[in-house]
Amino acid sequence: MFIMSYDAVVMGAGLGGLCAAFELSKNGIKTLLLEQHNLPGGFASSFVRGRFEFEPSLHEIPDPATTKDIRSVIRYLKDDAELDIDFLEIPEAYRVILTEKNLNVRVPFGWDNLIDVIADNVPGSREPLENYRDLCIEVQAAFGYLNNHQDDLSYLKLLREHGNFIRTGSYTAEEVADALKIPQAAKDILYPYWCYLGVPMERVSFSLWASMLNAYMSHSAAIPTLRSHEISSAFIHAIEAQGGECRMNSRVDKILTENGEVRGVRLSSGEEISCPNVVCNSSPTRVYSSLISPSSDIPKMAHQNVNSRIHGFSLAVVYLGLDIDHKSLGLEDYSYFIAPHMDTEELYEASHDYKSENIMQASVCLNVGNPGCSPPGTCILSMTVGQSDGSWDKILPVDYFEAKKVIADIMINQFESATGVDLRSHIEEIEVATPQTFARYTGAWNGLVYGYEPEPWDGIIPRVLGKEKENYFKGLVFCGGYSYRAHGYSSSILSGKAAAEDILSSRGDKS
Known part of the structure; x- marks a missing residue:
């Protein structure tokens, strides 16, 4: 039995979901934003280790x-x-x-x-x-x-x-x-x-x-000056100021449908909420494999659609808090791309093996762009490498921390060898994130950070042209990295705006 009713429920407070909730509430739609984590933002967040506040994933x-x-x-x-x-x-x-x-x-x-x-x-x-x-x-x-x-x-x-x-x-x-x-x-x-x-x-x-x-x-x-969490927090404040409601620690277990239309959601607490529209900031693969209730309502074509697509990257990230300022250390640049070569097919194949040294790392010294991001006399360096779907699945729990050490050693060695900068002597704090980390903290499907791979047959143009045919349930729209705009911070934000516009247009009250 439904206890509460809303015009729209936004499922997931990633950047796409935040933007969708903002646009809907701005246009007078009674909106509820639900997030399973205790903080909004998904990958747009921050975390603290010792004296350092790290940016999880945003480069720029x-x-x-x-x-x-x-x-x-x-x-x-x-x-x-x-x-x-x-x-x-x-x-x-x-x-x-x-x-x-x-x-x-x-x-x-x-x-x-x-x-x-x-x-x-x-x-x-x-x-x-x-x-x-x-x-x-x-x-x-x-x-x-x-x-x-x-x-x-x-x-x-x-x-x-x-x-x-x-x-x-x-x-x-x-x-x-x-x-x-x-x-x-x-x-x-x-x-x-x-x-x-x-x-x-x-x-x-x-x-x-x-x-x-x-x-x-x-x-x-x-x-953003205060990490990407500044964007997430600003959205939350704006949504609530416009009359929208935001609830953290609220996981959606089921999207309730009837005769091909959305009628509500059920939370992990058992609470059921009535709504004719759901904006889903999650993977369609996850939605059509486990979230639609009853599952018998799911068209065969929906399963075929998501199963035909290729899941994109997750990431492994090594976060370093260094006890020396970036100029003294010799870090002169904000963004580094380091690899043995630019054969992108070979570099991509290396993402299937976390032990591979044939990688391209994308690394950022945050202090070069934001001098006040860490205490005086220190700096922050984050090193990122793509990891393919399933690349960490066979690692046993007993071997997990050793695997994190292996990939950290590979990236630190590669950076030091390429730049001539001594990092190891100055490491005060180190944290390593893996696909399992991102899965645990964001709930992302298999810990994936990217959406479906945008090959020409599944790029933006085919997705736009096929958008209407892929609306398998009236009132269900997607945003985030799996939407027709593909992945990325900018795309995720704009996908939320587009999702809100779809709902407003269907109601006939698009501003």
Whole structure:
């Protein structure tokens, strides 16, 4: 028996769920946000060890140049949502070090700067890189048009103004780079962000890659001053100020349906809540395998859909609190991408084996972007590597802590060898997170941080085109990394906005 009733229940207080609850409550929808953890944010959080407060997963949020159809997530958070968040601009894009190729290059933000750096290192690459830049800009502009014209979309106008977006929609990032004759040596400098998508360049959708690369290179990137938990907290305050309700330590055990429509949710406490709409900030795989009740209501096509998709990365992260300031230590850069080479297929395959040394780590010295993030005379370094679905499943409990030590040693050794920086002598605090860690603290399916892999057949364009066909239950919409926008901090936030707009549109009261 239902005890309470809401217009919408948002299941999961990750960034997508937080944004959805914010947009719904802002538009007068009676909204309840439910989170199984004792804190909101999911991966957008922070934790403390000793004197240090660590950022679990965020490296930076791109802040692309604003145009008619492109508006950055940071501008949305600050100007549209008017959330109380302070952002700090990152000084440079990244430093890429490929040890087998003797490559060590610092890359600034800005397309012209990027092209200058690559052209200086790879003679003859300027013209193909300029063509590549123009194509990436056009692709992101097309996504902006699609996002801003959902109600009056003209495919003829899309084809006329963004024809290359349509023409490249079925190609991988590697195929487009080869077609434009980008030299391999230029790719070595251009490709580090591939690990943010977690799919090799030979398989990742060019459209998604181009949009992400332009988001970074058209302007800059930034981080919240108080870790990504600052974003989560700001959303919670805004939701409650608008009349929405937020409940932590409240796990949804079942989504209750009847005749193909949502009618409520059941919590682990046994409490049942009536609602015609559920925004789910969770994996569709989890939803259709264990959350829908009765399970007999689930269409066969829903199972086929989720089973056909490839789950993306989880992560292993080594968090170091160091007893020396970053300048004295020799850490001059905010973001490091370190690998033996830039064969992304080989690097991807290494994610299946936690003992592999053939890895690319994406590491951040937070103090370079945020000097006050740790006590004076100290600094924070976080080292991240992708781990494929199931890569830690066969590790026995008795071997778990040894496995964490193994992967920490691999990443620390790789960083020290590539940079010449002595980390081990200055470690005051160390913590290691694995897929099991993320599963335990966030409830994410198998501890996965990324959503489904965005290959061309399952990239943003096919997901947008198939969106209506995949609405298997009236009133059930998804947000977060598994939504049609794919994974990433920016995408997760905007997916929540899109989910709220879907519900508002179905009610006929979209603002």
